[in-house]
Amino acid sequence: MKHRYPIVAVVATIAIAAGGFALYSVGMDRGMKMAAPAAPVEPGKKVLYWHDPMVPGQKFDKPGKSPFMDMQLVPVYGDGAADEGSVAISSRVQQNLGIRTVEAVKGDLARSVETVGSVAYNERDVAVVQARASGFVEKVHVRATFDSVRRGQALVDLYVPDWIAAQEEYLGVQRMTGVGLDGLREGALQRMKLAGMTDEVVRRVESSQRVQPRVTLTAPIAGVIAELGAREGMTVAPGATLFRINGLGTVWVNAEVPEGLAGQVRPGAQVEARAAALPGELFKGKVSAILPEVNAATRTLKARVELANPGARLVPGMFATLSFAPAARREAVLVPSEAVIQTGKRTVVVVADAATDGKQQLAPVDVEIGAESDGMTEITKGIAAGTKVVVSGQFLIDSEASLKSSGMRMSEGAGASAATHGGDGKVEAVGKDSVTLSHGPIPSMQWGAMTMEFKLPPGVAARPPAPGAMVHFEFTASPKGEFEITSIQPKGAAK
Numbered sequence: 001m002k003h004r005y006p007i008v009a010v011v012a013t014i015a016i017a018a019g020g021f022a023l024y025s026v027g028m029d030r031g032m033k034m035a036a037p038a039a040p041v042e043p044g045k046k047v048l049y050w051h052d053p054m055v056p057g058q059k060f061d062k063p064g065k066s067p068f069m070d071m072q073l074v075p076v077y078g079d080g081a082a083d084e085g086s087v088a089i090s091s092r093v094q095q096n097l098g099i100r101t102v103e104a105v106k107g108d109l110a111r112s113v114e115t116v117g118s119v120a121y122n123e124r125d126v127a128v129v130q131a132r133a134s135g136f137v138e139k140v141h142v143r144a145t146f147d148s149v150r151r152g153q154a155l156v157d158l159y160v161p162d163w164i165a166a167q168e169e170y171l172g173v174q175r176m177t178g179v180g181l182d183g184l185r186e187g188a189l190q191r192m193k194l195a196g197m198t199d200e201v202v203r204r205v206e207s208s209q210r211v212q213p214r215v216t217l218t219a220p221i222a223g224v225i226a227e228l229g230a231r232e233g234m235t236v237a238p239g240a241t242l243f244r245i246n247g248l249g250t251v252w253v254n255a256e257v258p259e260g261l262a263g264q265v266r267p268g269a270q271v272e273a274r275a276a277a278l279p280g281e282l283f284k285g286k287v288s289a290i291l292p293e294v295n296a297a298t299r300t301l302k303a304r305v306e307l308a309n310p311g312a313r314l315v316p317g318m319f320a321t322l323s324f325a326p327a328a329r330r331e332a333v334l335v336p337s338e339a340v341i342q343t344g345k346r347t348v349v350v351v352a353d354a355a356t357d358g359k360q361q362l363a364p365v366d367v368e369i370g371a372e373s374d375g376m377t378e379i380t381k382g383i384a385a386g387t388k389v390v391v392s393g394q395f396l397i398d399s400e401a402s403l404k405s406s407g408m409r410m411s412e413g414a415g416a417s418a419a420t421h422g423g424d425g426k427v428e429a430v431g432k433d434s435v436t437l438s439h440g441p442i443p444s445m446q447w448g449a450m451t452m453e454f455k456l457p458p459g460v461a462a463r464p465p466a467p468g469a470m471v472h473f474e475f476t477a478s479p480k481g482e483f484e485i486t487s488i489q490p491k492g493a494a495k
Helices: 004-034 091-097 162-175 182-194 199-208 259-264 394-417
Strands: 047-052 055-060 074-077 087-090 100-103 105-107 113-121 126-130 135-140 154-159 214-218 223-228 241-246 250-258 270-275 283-295 300-308 319-324 332-336 347-352 359-366 368-373 376-381 388-392 420-430 434-439 450-455 470-477 483-490
Touching (some): 250 259, 250 283, 300 319, 434 470
Parallel strands (some): 450 483
Antiparallel strands (some): 047 055, 087 359, 270 283, 270 319, 332 376, 420 470, 434 450
């Protein structure tokens, strides 16, 4: 029993100490939270409202912690220091938001275009061998399609009975003697040519002084037999196609060029080609034509490339990889592609001016863009080289600048006349002296449907509508860019 009180005393002491530590911890924690500084207000400047830079569309009438992000609300001033459509942001806020800027540079986006295509015959390098007179095929020297032939190689022997009479007449006139026979000789010679005899056959008749009813047709070019229409023993008529020969000195490659890169491929551009079937070999040529048709399924244009084919190594049907030499391009202003904002109706970049008073002016600028490659976009109009553009956080800045400039334009449109505008909407929230409405288009202000906050004058604020109510409202715009409700009634009620 004598030890009970010391034990109780020790327990009480520990409990008090623990409680004191807990109270001290809670107090310190509260003290730290209460010590979090609010965003400072610059002396001598009027605060229009407070907002969260990450949610610029929501405005607050007093400072405090943002309900959206773990940060303090930032004041927006109405001293007119910033230009219309621009946003002034301190370096601290820029750092918190991760806003980065880079300089636009001079350069060009000329680069090679690589694609694939299939090898085909050069249709401009084709020769057709036909019968020039009726006759019979005595012997065929080339018996299968795709056989290779040399220029001047014998193809077929023909026996032409119709030539015999014309040749005998010519030889008879040649043996005649006397005066005035030149006209007869010339007439006999012309009849032989009209019968389909070549100059070579006529020369053989003259030199041998004998009838030559047989003729051997030869290949006019080197290549392969693409069509064979002659067989031994068959009868041929004038104009019948006996052979069609495709040359292989040059070939075509029909390359599929993506629609977006077609502007970089021009007729006459130099091309290098490699075939998987011929590793290590390089073939050179040029673009002969861009066919005026887009493949609807693949969204590609067909470029016809003519390649030199030494040794006839490339044959139709092979696949080849083509590299087009870059087209000559003029220098242009280049910015990172991530700096460009495309809304569908306009294309903008956010430009950063020199910092003054610890703040930097940021404003969206309309631009015209050209080609895009390797993460860079060509700016053809709008900014010059050396201009600083924002490459991260620019969507937030453009949104805030658009809201600000829209408010200024709308207040200027209202002017001194304080015109009254009206619309229908739904009450979303009711504040002490404001109401948030989701309304439809308001043609008189050139507004589309949106949700925004309106100021309530004391008379109207005393009887605000309930959230969720459908109402018809009227308002005016003040020179400060504020929109004040003048009348708000349930929809359908008498005005």
